[in-house]
Amino acid sequence: MSYFFIIIISIIAVGAILAFVRFVKGPTAADRVVALDTISFMAIALMVFLGFVLERFIYIDVSLVYAVLGFVGVITIARYLEGGI
């Protein structure tokens, strides 16, 4: 179990680093948002997974909330980019 866990974490961590590089590089705000969005999806997934590993069902709620906030956040920025706010 723990090996599996570590492997999964590692794969995602490498991905997160790639996304983070994009986040830093940009070049546009939209690029950064995309990168951040990807990282937050990783976090959502990992949180659920972590809940399983730590045997804490309640972590799933946290992940759901995180998903909602991330979604509305991206929409908001997108609306800002298109001049809607």
Add this chain to the structure above:
Amino acid sequence: MQDFLTYGIYGTAIFLMLLGVYAVLVKRNLIKIVIGLSILDSGLHLLFVAIGFISGGTAPIFSPMAIESANKMVDPVPQALVLTAIVIGFGVTAVALALVIRLYRHHNTINIDEIKNLKW
């Protein structure tokens, strides 16, 4: 490992705080200054949560799926306090943004250098 965590996590928190302060002190754009304040807050909140962490501890919730013994839980007080701090930070940020809007209306700019009617 312990040292790495100590310096890594605290270092991140402090880095965020200082980044925020830097933005506040250097950026000319009022919005960016407000963002700087938020980043400063975030660093503080991160630090606050971090100091409440206890190795191997879980969320301080006695849920029915897995009734935990209290000694395996992290310190709940910083979490409660940071909640308060976040809400307060939100309040300040909101007021700051409102002020920025007012300033923009009044001066037609959000460059802090051009907003200096009051001095000496």
Add this chain to the structure above:
Amino acid sequence: MKKLLIFGLLIFIGVEILDVLSEVPFGEDRMKVSNFYLEKSPEVLKVSNVVTAIVVNFRGFDTLGEVTVLFLAAAGIGSILYRRRSVHTELNPKRTSTEASNIVQAGAKVLFPLIILLGAYIFVHGHLTPGGGFQGGAIIATGFLLMLISYRKFFVKHSGVTWIESIAGIVFVGLGLLGMVYGGTFLENFLPAGELNSLISGGIIGIIYIAVGFKVGAELTGVLDTLLNISQDEE
């Protein structure tokens, strides 16, 4: 030059604070009063979420202050940004093109009640699961935010917001005062604590957190509405 100076100052501060923090190792058990909370929360208050027990009861006074801060922020923004009457009657023609796409609008319609429900779920279960009144309220406001940015004509009834936040505030303070009447101290938990991990537990804690949820939701929504609609209204 100035930037360099600032940079140097900040580095110095960072090093100093980190130096001190190095004597506060990460992950160590430093709990003192917290042990009391971890013990009393399930035993006496029958609240499984200890953070909630602290937030609403042990340190409920802080939370009253916190609720006040939000109320204050809403009032403050209202006073800083006065609203023009014309905002909702006449949209700026320049802006019609920047209405959100139909797809986003349709999605927002569907997701709106679900997000509200999630918020409600979170503050109703504040004493059982992670989150509580503030988090739930924030999610509700997020739902409104989604609507506000998707529909330019969507607006929040400020009188409704006022009623909700006022009544919720009165419930909070009123329950606190009832605590004085029946228990002797402000915010004292005078209702039966119930059974751990059932919805009806924790006495006034759950009720207060629901009130907080309503209040926070209403206030944040009001704040968002004010900020968004004001920024659309150009000089």
Add this chain to the structure above:
Amino acid sequence: MMNSKISVISKLFFTWLIVFVLWLAFTTSIEIYEVLTGLFISFIISLFTFKSFTSRGLKGLSPIKLIYVIKYIFVFLIALVKANFHVAKIVLSPSLPINPGIVEFESKLDSDFAKMILANSITLTPGTLSVDVIGNRFYIHWLEVKDSDSEVAFNEIAKQFEDVLLKIYS
């Protein structure tokens, strides 16, 4: 007049039902207080959201349509998996063999919700991304434009989804 009155109640009940079911899913509990609270809260929420939440109310729950919904999910999932591997191949190949562009086509759907489902499905199937929908016209960013002609684009991108959606939203 009668029709619209019924449809209000129908809409309300439909919304209430959906929201309440979701509540049950959230709580994963049928404890009496939970259920009562859920009924109450979902009613309140549906009260001020039902108008925008649904346009057809309880009609959406007819069994035939549910079958089509399930069919749609299958069609969608298959397309999804197929296309995902396709993209994986692109991303992993060193030369990055893409030919991106924005194409347009028209859809016969008229419900906003249906259009949203279609747009979402297009977006989720890799290789395509809905940029905008204006009226019935869909503007799609396509990773590998095969033909900029709208007929071809429609057949390649949307046809399989639209067919099922038309059945659901008839």
Add this chain to the structure above:
Amino acid sequence: MIVIEYLAYFLITLGAVFLFLGALGIFRMPDIYTRIQAGTKSSTLGAMSLVLGTGLLGFVSFTPGYPWLIKTIIIVIFVAIANPLSSHALARGAYKDKIAPFTKENIDAYQEVEKNIEEEMEDAK
């Protein structure tokens, strides 16, 4: 039960790999639209898969296990609805923010629409 468990492991692995691929896509693709294409969507799919896998695993590992499944499915549904919306909104936002798409054959049907809107705005002034 064991089948479900293996399916779960498969989904989790698949999810992790897709998350990684999504990130790689974001990293490699030439412009914002292609990044949205390859990036967020793959990562969404990855997240859905990983979450669902975990739900299945929880379903078989705990008693009662059904809450795990139900909750994770809620997340999956939410992600399935919300993510394409945000991808779409972001793409539209980027376009209206004057970020021209990278094209090899200059295929851009949306260009004209934008032009018309801009002209309308000029008239409105």
Add this chain to the structure above:
Amino acid sequence: MMNSLFLLLFILFGSAILSYIGHRISETLGNIIVVVGAFSASIWFFVGFETPAEFSYKIADFDALWSFSSYSWIFAALVSILSPLALLYSTSYMKGKERLGTFYFNFFLSILGMIGITMSQDFISLFIFWEIMTWSSYLIVIYLGKDVEKVGIKYMIFSAIGAYALLMGIVLINREVGSLLIEDAFAYFPQIQFSTQLLIGILLLIGFSIKSAMMPLHVWAPGAYSNSPMSYTAVFSGALSKMGIYGLGLVFIRLLSSGEFTLINEIFAWAGAITTLMATFYAIIQDDAKKLLAYSSIGQLGYIIVGVAIGTELSIMAAIYLAILHAAFKGNLFMAIGAVEKQTGSTDMTLVTGLIRKMPLTFFSTLVSIIALAAVPPLGGFVGKWMLYQSLLASEHFFLIIVIFTASTAAFLYSFKILYSLFLGQEEPEFKNIKEAPLPMLIPMILLSLFLIVTGTFPGILFEPIANGMKYLGFNDVNWNMSLLVNAWGDEVNLQHVSMYIGTIFIVAFIFISLKNRKRTRYVTTKDISTSGEIPLPHENLSFKLNFYKPFERAISPVMKKTMDSIYDEIGNGLNALFQFIRYIYSGNGQGYALYVIIFFVLLLLLKNQIFGL
């Protein structure tokens, strides 16, 4: 039954309030209240209560005590005589002016302050009354709104410096003595460490000497004296400045009595002497009678300071004697000038002229005062000077004598200038219709003139209370008997006789000269071209008063060029520039302010080892 001391203050305070209200209603009513209040306070002071009356109380944990000492009684009496006269004079002088209520309110308050100072036997009451006196007089100085920025602020700055020097001395006394009762301070002072004694002494001396306009702390005085309404200046110069003298006496004689402070005595004596000399020079070159009198006041106070600072029995007596006389003749002079101003509208000596026929009584009181001022026998000024010279001789201050004598001689010059310019000389047609000053103004002047004549003829009248006061100061057996004083060489001199002999000679000479010149006097106006061989421009003022002491002015100009005024101005300008620079700290830049916070934080971090001893 109300304590009689308290009642005295109560009368004054009541008069202040009532006259304010009265003047709000009608000027006549207000004037009646003013006069009645002033005289009843005065009468109450002299006949209403026994001198050893006491009033002790506790305020904010301090023991406070009111009672007149035999020494302070002299000064209180001086105030009580001069102030009702000045107020009576004022009712006419101030006729028709605006905001009279405020004026009389402050007038009474400053009288209250002076009386309070003299009755305070503890430092806390003394300081409170001192400040009341100061701010009320400030409000009168700027009352007419002339040169408010320059004169008013200057007065206030110097008063504040003086008061705060006083206050610092007081709190140090409190620390060292543990009590603020003046008697306690006297008793325990010698036990204090020498350096602290010195510090306290200097502080108190600075405080008191500013009020008595000692150089180089005098610069407030000319403006303040000449800018106040003359009815107040009479009291201001006559009585208020004596409060400083009162304090100097206390400090020099009672506190710094241990004999280790002779250097301070010397310094102050010299400062007094130089004050006299310089102020006299300045007085000579003034063209405005008010200014002239103002400088003259400063000069006269200089003599008194010399007397106090020398600190011998005779010198103190001389100082007190001169103080009383100065109050009378300077009060009288200011009133006379005020009368001139009132009747002619000006006190410019180059314009006003030939008033002797129009205002004979005013001339008379001016003449009497001038004689007293110039120390010409038979009036009292001579006696005071005589005593002062004797005391200086006895204490072997020969150089001081030279300085003072020079000053005294020079004082003749300005005395003559004022007398000649205003009253004698050519008559101007524009002053044809001038009338003598009204009765309420004349009565005080006449009374003061009589006072001067009587005390000049019988100087012994003043010696009794002075000798009483000397007892308080520690000189227990003052050797005096009505008119007899022992001079430095042990001879007995009957001052009265000396004064009378010399006086008779002067009067005879004066009458002789007047009669002789009477027939030859031809009256011409200042614009009469026949007086000069040159062709004048029309309307040019040809009066030779324009350059009355021009040669003298030329002679002293190198000394006068760098006035104290300009030095203070330079200091003020420098400070202002510095302050302006400091002001730029508040740049108005929010980010800058935030940066200050960070810099301050870093500074504290850097200095934490020093501050917290890590």
Add this chain to the structure above:
Amino acid sequence: MVIADPIYYIVLPLLTAFLLPLFGKLYKPLIGIIPGFVFLFLAYMSVILMIDIRPDNPIITKIAGWTPPFGINLVFSSFSGFIASLISIMGFLIWAYSYKFKKVGFDDSLKYFILLLLVVTGSIGIVLTGDIFNLFVFLEITGISAYALTALYRGRDGAEAAFKFLLIGAFASSMILLAIILLYTQVGTLNMAEISVRMHEVDLKIKVLIFILFFVGFGIEAEMFPLNGWVPDAYSQAPGPIAAVFAGMVAKAGIYALVRIIYLMFDLEGAFHLLLIMGVITMIIAEVVALRQEALRRMLAYSSIGQMGLIMIAFSFNTEQGVFAAIFLMFNHAIIKSLLFLTTSFLVYNTKTKLISDLDGFGKKMPLVSLLFGLGAFAIVGLPPFSGFWSKLYVLIAAANQHMEVIIALILSVSVVEIIYYFKVISRLYFRKASEEIPIQKPSLNSSIVMIVLGLIIISVGVYPDLITGLIENATTSLLNKDLYIEKILPGLAEIIN
């Protein structure tokens, strides 16, 4: 449930603030009237409570039934009670002054009264709470309402001032929060009494950093140099009564917090030296800058800073006399500066340019207001027989007894500067002719009464200081007796701590 309980200081204004929008919907004038009743009740309660309070019987109010250190508690001691009473009475006066407050560009009385209620509550909360984090919360309530109030007027540069205020205030709260975090890691509690007990366990290095953070953080609120850039702007842009609130309440709460930290929580000798140095610098710079001001309100603002510096100096002596003097100064400054700001509000309103040079002849145009301004000026510079004299005297006596002759000389020199700039204004008010006749807005009856009451307090205390010295003595004893404070809050100390 008792009639007078310190909890009401917080709860009633909050409840009122929450309710006020509803009252407004019922009947508009209630918006102005209801807060008055609340303030009146609090002022009345203050009197009732202060009668019985002695240094040895502070009221400890538990909240939610938990004894300290587990629950938050309020401490109404002779010291905190005195300041809280002062604030609540000032609150009532400010309300009475402004309840019919209507000026051009300001019609939102609802927001005004909500913010006023909350700024008062926040200030009182800072003073009464026994919990360091709760103090932070109240500090924020005070801060945010202050920012909003600063920007209340639309025609002015209030937003600019408020933004600066907010910027610096945010730094302050961050520092205080960081200090609380660090402190929590060391002592594991937030109760100030328990922190005080445990403080000796804390490593000196950490303790000093925590102290510096608190010092800077509260220093901002206490208007310490160089943290006070916000003061002149905020004071000059906020509505007149609000400037009085800042001077009379917010700054007082700030210095209170600072003093509480130094005297109760930390056992650092260096803290007093630091406070002394900063007090001196603050005082000198502020007064010197005040001298160079052309605008009346800015001048008053700098003068306020100067007074705060003096209060810091007095507190820094760490002696009974010093503390006594400081508390007396706090009282005087609250009363006198409020009077000055309230009168200035009318003066400035009638000038249009707000410059001192525009005040010529106002003594005649606005006799009452000018007279009261003059009274306030006389009192604030410490002229007898007004109340400011006594506090200044006590400061000097305290300094003298510490053998700080230089400090005395500095204080007095600065007082001379103070006299110069205040008298400049007075001489303009009274002894200059008005340049032109402009219509004058006379103060309303309620405003006049409030100003007169303040003036009477100044005179009464000046003539008979013993009116107030008893209370101040008790307050002094209460602040200096740290052990008593701890014993009263944590009675079974040994039992709980071990």
